[in-house]
Amino acid sequence: MVHLITSNTAIKFLRFNTSRLKAFSTAMMEKPEVLMTRCDIAPNVLEELKSRCKLTLWNKESAASRTFLLENIPGKSGIFCFLTDKIDKELLDTAGPNLKVVSTFSVGYDHIDVKECQQRNIKIGYTPDVLTEATAELTLGLLLCTSRRLIEAHEEARTGGWTTWSPSWMTGPGLGESTVGIVGFGRIGQSVALKVKAFNAKNILYFNRSEKQNEAKITGAVKVSFEELLKQSDFIICCCALTKETQNMFNIESFAKMKRTAVFINTSRGGLVDQNALVDALENGTIRAAGLDVTVPEPLPLDHRLFKMSNCTILPHIGSATIEARTAMAKLTLDNLMNALEDKPMPAQLKL
Incomplete structure (x- = not known):
C-alpha cells in the first residue's frame, strides 16, 4: 500500500x-x-x-x-x-x-x-x-661561556686585544673535577645534571623541595640543604620556578655563603635574584662570575651596571629558543x- x-x-x-x-x-x-x-x-x-x-x-x-x-x-x-x-x-x-x-x-x-x-x-x-632539552642545552652553553670567558675572548680577538699567546691570559675554571650545585631538580635541572656529568664533574649536588632519589641515581646527584649547596659548589645553576618562596632567594646572604671562585648561572626567572646584591657580589669579588639568561626587567636597560662588567655574561632570554x-x-x-x-x-x- x-x-x-x-x-x-x-x-x-x-x-x-x-x-x-x-x-x-x-x-x-x-x-x-x-x-x-x-x-x-x-x-x-x-x-x-x-x-x-x-x-x-x-x-x-x-x-x-x-x-x-x-x-x-x-x-x-x-x-x-x-x-x-x-x-x-x-x-x-x-x-x-x-x-x-x-x-x-x-x-x-x-x-x-x-x-x-x-x-x-x-x-x-x-x-x-x-622545552626541557633546549633550556638545558642553553644553560650548559651559558655556563661554559661564562666560566671559560668566551664572549670576553671573542671581543679581545675582534678588537685587537689578542696580541700573542699567553699561559695565563683568558683563563677560567673548568667543569672537570668540580662540584656543581643545581637549585631546582625538576625536568630541566635533571637534564642539566646529565649534561654536566658528561663533562666529568666530580660532584653534583641539588636542592629541591622534595626528594628526587630515583631521578638522582642516573647522575649520582646528592640532595643537600640550600646553605650546604652554596658553600660547597664551584658552579651554582638556578633551575627552579619563581614563587613567593623563591623570590630573591639569591640575595646578599646567599652570595656571601658562596665560594669566592663560584660561578653563578640563572636561566629560570630574573625574580629569583636580588640584582643589586648580585652587582655588589660581582664588583666586590664575593663571587667570580655570573651568567644570566633572565633579568629584571626584560630587556635590561642598556646603561645597567651588569652590562659594564666583564665577569657577567647576559643573554636575552633565549633558553627555549630552538626551532623545534x-x-x-x-x-x-x-x-x-x-x-x-x-x-x-x-x-x-x-x-x-
Missing part, C-alpha cells in the same frame, strides 16, 4: 527539517572567540588557530600593550598568551564570565594570577617537557586552548 502525503504536509515537513538543518549548521559554524597576544609563532599553528577560532590578534612581533589586552578581552572564551602578558585580577574582571581558559606559551606561570583563575574556574594550560622547541610550544599551547574550549582533557593543564 502506498501512502500519499498531501502537498501541504510535505511542505511543512520540508520547512521543519530545513529549519533544523540551518540551526544545526549555524551551531557547527560558531567559533569560540579567542584573544592572542603575539603573532610571531610557527605559521602553521597560527593558521590552524585562525581556522578554528574567531581570533582577535595583536598583529605585531612584540609584546601586546596593556591597553590592547583590556580593550579586547571582554567576552572572549580563551586567551593564547605569553610570559610577557600580565594576566591579573584587573584583566580577568574585564574579561567577564565567558573566559574558560588561559593558555600560556611558557612553562612558567608567574605572570598569571593562579588564585584568581581558580576562584573563577578558569583553566590554565602551560608547556612543560617540550618553540614550534612544539606553539602546538601545545594551541592544543591546551582548543581542548579546554571543547571540554576535552587538556594535554598540559596546570593543576590548581
Whole structure:
C-alpha cells in the first residue's frame, strides 16, 4: 500500500527539517572567540588557530600593550598568551564570565594570577617537557661561556686585544673535577645534571623541595640543604620556578655563603635574584662570575651596571629558543586552548 502525503504536509515537513538543518549548521559554524597576544609563532599553528577560532590578534612581533589586552578581552572564551602578558585580577574582571581558559606559551606561570583563575574556574594550560632539552642545552652553553670567558675572548680577538699567546691570559675554571650545585631538580635541572656529568664533574649536588632519589641515581646527584649547596659548589645553576618562596632567594646572604671562585648561572626567572646584591657580589669579588639568561626587567636597560662588567655574561632570554622547541610550544599551547574550549582533557593543564 502506498501512502500519499498531501502537498501541504510535505511542505511543512520540508520547512521543519530545513529549519533544523540551518540551526544545526549555524551551531557547527560558531567559533569560540579567542584573544592572542603575539603573532610571531610557527605559521602553521597560527593558521590552524585562525581556522578554528574567531581570533582577535595583536598583529605585531612584540609584546601586546596593556591597553590592547583590556580593550579586547571582554567576552572572549580563551586567551593564547605569553610570559610577557600580565594576566591579573584587573584583566580577568574585564574579561567577564565567558573566559574558560588561559593558555600560556611558557612553562612558567608567574605572570598569571593562579588564585584568581581558580576562584573563577578558569583553566590554565602551560608547556612543560617540550622545552626541557633546549633550556638545558642553553644553560650548559651559558655556563661554559661564562666560566671559560668566551664572549670576553671573542671581543679581545675582534678588537685587537689578542696580541700573542699567553699561559695565563683568558683563563677560567673548568667543569672537570668540580662540584656543581643545581637549585631546582625538576625536568630541566635533571637534564642539566646529565649534561654536566658528561663533562666529568666530580660532584653534583641539588636542592629541591622534595626528594628526587630515583631521578638522582642516573647522575649520582646528592640532595643537600640550600646553605650546604652554596658553600660547597664551584658552579651554582638556578633551575627552579619563581614563587613567593623563591623570590630573591639569591640575595646578599646567599652570595656571601658562596665560594669566592663560584660561578653563578640563572636561566629560570630574573625574580629569583636580588640584582643589586648580585652587582655588589660581582664588583666586590664575593663571587667570580655570573651568567644570566633572565633579568629584571626584560630587556635590561642598556646603561645597567651588569652590562659594564666583564665577569657577567647576559643573554636575552633565549633558553627555549630552538626551532623545534618553540614550534612544539606553539602546538601545545594551541592544543591546551582548543581542548579546554571543547571540554576535552587538556594535554598540559596546570593543576590548581
